[in-house]
Amino acid sequence: MSNDLVYSKNSNYYIENVNIKEISDKFGTPCYIYSKSNIIKQLTELQSALKDINHLICFAVKSNSNLSILKIFNDLGCGFDIVSAGELKRVQQINNNTEKVVFSGVGKSFEEIQLALSSNILAFNVESEDELVRINKIAKEMGVIAKISIRVNPNVDAKTHPYISTGLKDNKFGINEENALALYQHANKLNNIKITGIDCHIGSQITDLSPFEDAFKKISSLVDALEKDNIKIDHIDIGGGIGIDYNNEVISPLKYYADMITKHLKKHNKKIILEPGRLLVGKSGLLLTKVEYIKKSNHKNFIIVDAAMNDLMRPALYNAHHDVINLTNQNEPNNKFDIVGPICETGDFLAEDRLLTADENDLIAILDAGAYGFSMSSNYNSRPRISEVMVNNDQFTLIRDRESFEDLIKHEIKHLNT
Numbered sequence: 001m002s003n004d005l006v007y008s009k010n011s012n013y014y015i016e017n018v019n020i021k022e023i024s025d026k027f028g029t030p031c032y033i034y035s036k037s038n039i040i041k042q043l044t045e046l047q048s049a050l051k052d053i054n055h056l057i058c059f060a061v062k063s064n065s066n067l068s069i070l071k072i073f074n075d076l077g078c079g080f081d082i083v084s085a086g087e088l089k090r091v092q093q094i095n096n097n098t099e100k101v102v103f104s105g106v107g108k109s110f111e112e113i114q115l116a117l118s119s120n121i122l123a124f125n126v127e128s129e130d131e132l133v134r135i136n137k138i139a140k141e142m143g144v145i146a147k148i149s150i151r152v153n154p155n156v157d158a159k160t161h162p163y164i165s166t167g168l169k170d171n172k173f174g175i176n177e178e179n180a181l182a183l184y185q186h187a188n189k190l191n192n193i194k195i196t197g198i199d200c201h202i203g204s205q206i207t208d209l210s211p212f213e214d215a216f217k218k219i220s221s222l223v224d225a226l227e228k229d230n231i232k233i234d235h236i237d238i239g240g241g242i243g244i245d246y247n248n249e250v251i252s253p254l255k256y257y258a259d260m261i262t263k264h265l266k267k268h269n270k271k272i273i274l275e276p277g278r279l280l281v282g283k284s285g286l287l288l289t290k291v292e293y294i295k296k297s298n299h300k301n302f303i304i305v306d307a308a309m310n311d312l313m314r315p316a317l318y319n320a321h322h323d324v325i326n327l328t329n330q331n332e333p334n335n336k337f338d339i340v341g342p343i344c345e346t347g348d349f350l351a352e353d354r355l356l357t358a359d360e361n362d363l364i365a366i367l368d369a370g371a372y373g374f375s376m377s378s379n380y381n382s383r384p385r386i387s388e389v390m391v392n393n394d395q396f397t398l399i400r401d402r403e404s405f406e407d408l409i410k411h412e413i414k415h416l417n418t
């Protein structure tokens with residue numbers, strides 16, 4: 001189990017210089033806990049791998065959209081990759097200047113496009129001809145020029161879970177590589193469109209980095225074709241997608257990724273935009289939960305905890321693996337358990353078949369939950385969403401309140417007697 005976030009000292013587990021038990025004593029369970037220095041370390045590692053490349057890192061807001069996390073990235077000069085008006089407004093809470101924001105997604109609505117145009121974002125990553133036409137029309141009505149990249153679907157297999165693979169020609173994302181040039185030529189004729197870049201994102205949790213190389217080669221030849229057609233661009237957006245080690249996956253060093261950028265894209269002399277999410281926050285957060293019951297039978301044992309699939313959906317949705325530590329009891333494991341929540345679905349599990357020892361009230365850490373954890377959580381089974389806590393050296397602070405019952409019903413109660 002490789003984890004830089006949590007370590008044990010005198011039978012207590014720590015994040016940075018905070019005993020995790022103190023966090024649960026103060027804020028209760030379940031909760032998400034993040035380490036500020038770990039996030040900064042991840043970002044610094046990526047920046048240093050890219051030090052010889054003119055680049056901009058646009059943090060993928062969908063991976064963790066907590067305002068305090070966005071603030072860390074903003075303070076360190078990053079931009080943001082957004083996919084909705086809600087994400088844009090979150091970014092605006094941190095920085096009104098959204099000139100480092102790129103807007104991805106196949107279904108941008110009229111209102112979202114208007115908001116992004118009035119915010120003067122860096123670029124729309126256009127995903128269809130209809131979207132291009134819509135953006136041009138709205139920009140004309142507003143009397144502005146829309147800056148765009150076209151998201152190219154390079155038809156490469158990212159070799160990741162099918163739900164999070166986006167660069168195959170059967171996926172809904174981007175413009176097929178064969179049609180991309182024609183769409184650029186179309187865009188070039190539209191009065192309220194300014195072409196500024198090219199974009200591609202092939203999927204998420206990519207552990208074998210070679211699919212990136214295939215994509216970079218294809219993007220590189222398209223950039224050549226654009227140049228031939230006298231279509232000027234300023235940037236090449238290579239998306240996000242670098243995977244992390246959840247279950248002993250071997251991840252190539254970031255230098256290897258940077259070398260591929262250098263080899264295939266540097267010659268074009270454009271700014272390289274990256275949209276990482278998971279790489280920057282995934283290993284910097286955990287889900288802390290408490291054991292409610294132990295339930296044993298002849299053929300299956302369960303640890304029933306107070307967190308559930310609504311808090312961390314990844315295991316239920318993708319069969320994703322998250323390592324687990326019992327923070328209270330480090331005795332030799334005595335049994336294999338499934339760790340499950342209180343939700344009324346068999347799919348409500350956080351981990352399966354883990355060797356552990358556990359008792360009521362033990363604290364369990366579900367590791368590597370900093371990305372796509374809280375941001376995918378819901379109120380299913382009328383469970384209030386849980387709190388989020390940030391550790392910074394020997395301090396820890398709440399960065400999101402636990403929701404209350406009143407929060408759960410506030411949009412309904414007023415309609416009861418109407």
Ligand code: LLP
Pocket residue numbers: 060063081104105164201203204205239240241242275276277278279314318371372376
């Ligand atoms: N850019 C675009 C256009 C994306 O669609 C995504 C992720 C990213 C960047 C960031 O990808 P990352 O660097 O985080 O891999 N819920 C799934 C992951 C969905 C990813 C969706 N798009 C999970 O929990 O594994």
